[in-house]
Amino acid sequence: MRLNSYDDFTPLKxxxxxxxTSYLERLNDLSFDMFISDNLTGARGYYPSITDWRPGEDRSRRNEPDRMALKERFLNELIQDVEGLSTQLVQLGVTVHRPMALDPAHSDATAPGWSAPITPPLNVRDNTLILGDxxxxxxxxxxxxxFETQxxxxxxxxxxxxxxxxxxxxxxxMTDASFDPENLPNAAPNIEAPDNPRPSPYDVGVEIMIDGANCLRLGRDLIVNISNANHALACDWxxxxxxxxxxVHRMHRLTQSHIDSVVIPLRPGTLLIRSERVxxxxxxxxxxxxxxxxPTPEIHDYPQYEADNPIPASPYIDLNLLSIDENTVLVNDACKTLIRTLEEHRFTVxxxxxxxxxxxxxGFHCFTLDTVRTGGAEDYL
Known part of the structure; x- marks a missing residue:
């Protein structure tokens, strides 16, 4: 079918x-430090502060890239769950497309000014925005x-x-000088700015940077969450x-970046929100x-990990659900309170x-990029 996706709730085709596959390690670097934050909590977020996650080390080393291997058991279970999601989507009549797999033999990339392990294309929502055709x-x-979209x-x-x-x-x-964590008046107030960003011969100043998950699509309207100068430049573009x-509508500092676990349009006229403050x-x-x-997530809704397994995602990650249509939603089976709440509002879960x-x-919204829905350029606002 031809590309056609204007929203997150009309029937998904x-x-x-x-x-x-091959998600072997996570890179903790300056770009990651400034990405993990949550304005609505009033604290930095759910990941250990970059000031603290290497206790005893010289603070001058705080911005040095640090690779953290991911445990094989967790990765295998993640792969199983993603494949289970694929099976469920097919059973619901949705055509599922899959990206190329990352070859573990070619898992690093080097660019002018930095190098990093390549993350496999898991959260495909983030680096692509589908708007209509x-x-x-x-x-x-x-x-x-x-290089994820490759x-x-x-x-x-x-x-x-x-x-x-x-x-x-x-x-x-993407040199250190490309990021603006604090110079915009509307910046999220709890971003931990890097100590002594390192100069590079490739510095061009603050650059255009934003994720597709900063955006909420409502027919002919696009709402963009802006939390720093990088996002503001992207919104200009x-x-x-x-x-x-x-x-295009500007929405300032709802969160530090992604909004799809904070405000979720379930159908025209109905929003699922994290809290009234939204x-x-x-x-x-x-x-x-x-x-x-x-509902407030319960501690028993989630697996508990050892101290050496940092947790980057909010406890509200299960709001990151996927709508099949205006009445049907895919929700994590462990989040019983959210399931009951949606069923009380007459959604099929x-x-x-x-x-x-x-x-x-x-979550399920992060893992997916809807390319064909039946909706069009409606005026929902």
Whole structure:
């Protein structure tokens, strides 16, 4: 079918589902430090502070890249759960496309000014934004994910041959000077700025960087969460590129970056939100929609890990659900309170297993990129 995706809730026909194959390690570096944050908690977030995660070391080494191997058992269970999600989507009549797998023999990449292990294309929502009949590859915010969309090229080529537009936003150099954690008046206030960013001969100043998961799609309207100067530049680009086709709305510092575990449009007129405080950040017209406030997650909803397994994702990661249509949603089978809440609001809930969502930092919405839905450029606002 031809590429057509304007929202997250009209009937889903085709989707790209990510792959966890060869996810061997995580890179803790400057780009990761500044990505993990959560403005709504009033604290830095759920990952150990970069000031603290190497206790006893000289603070001057704080920004040095540090590779952390992922435990094989957790990775194997993640792969099982992703494949189970694929089976469930097919059973619901959705066509599932899969990216190329990362060859572990070629797992590192070097760019001018930095090097990083290549992250496999698991959370495919983040580095691509589908708007109607256009694929927009967004400029990455994490160095380890710089080349992630390359694994989706065969899928994008097929849609291009069928008539899709295909655009790549400017690719950043991603030196230390590219990031702006604190200079924008509307920046999220709890981002931990790097100590003494290192100069590079490839410095070009603050650059365009944003993830597709910063955006909420509602027909002809695109709502963009802006938490630093990188996001603001990206929104400038989107406004110019989409002029006359989409209306772009700026929403400031709802979270440090992604919003798809914070505010989720379930159908026209109904939002699932993390807390009532979310409404203060939304565009005025969205504040009048009906809201379902998520129950507070319980500790027993999640696996517990040893101290050497840092947890980057919020306890609210299970709000990162996937809508099959305006009445049917895929929800983590372990999140019983959320399932009951949605069923009380007359949604059909399809429970699906995903054990290590906090450890790997992604839910069903993150894992998927919906390429064909039946909706169009409606005026939901």
């Amino acid at each position: 085709e989707v790209v589902l990510g792959s966890a 256009e694929i927009i590859e967004t400029p990455p915010t994490l160095r380890a994910r710089y 694994f989706l090229k065969p899928i994008f080529m097929d849609y291009f041959r069928q008539g899709a537009r295909w655009t790549t936003m400017p690719r950043p150099m 989107l406004e110019r590129h989409l002029e006359g086709r989409f209306r 409404l203060d950040f939304l565009p005025e017209k969205l504040r009048h929609w009906d809201t379902i406030v998520s 399809v429970p699906v297993q995903h054990r290590h969502r906090r450890l790997f930092g992604g």
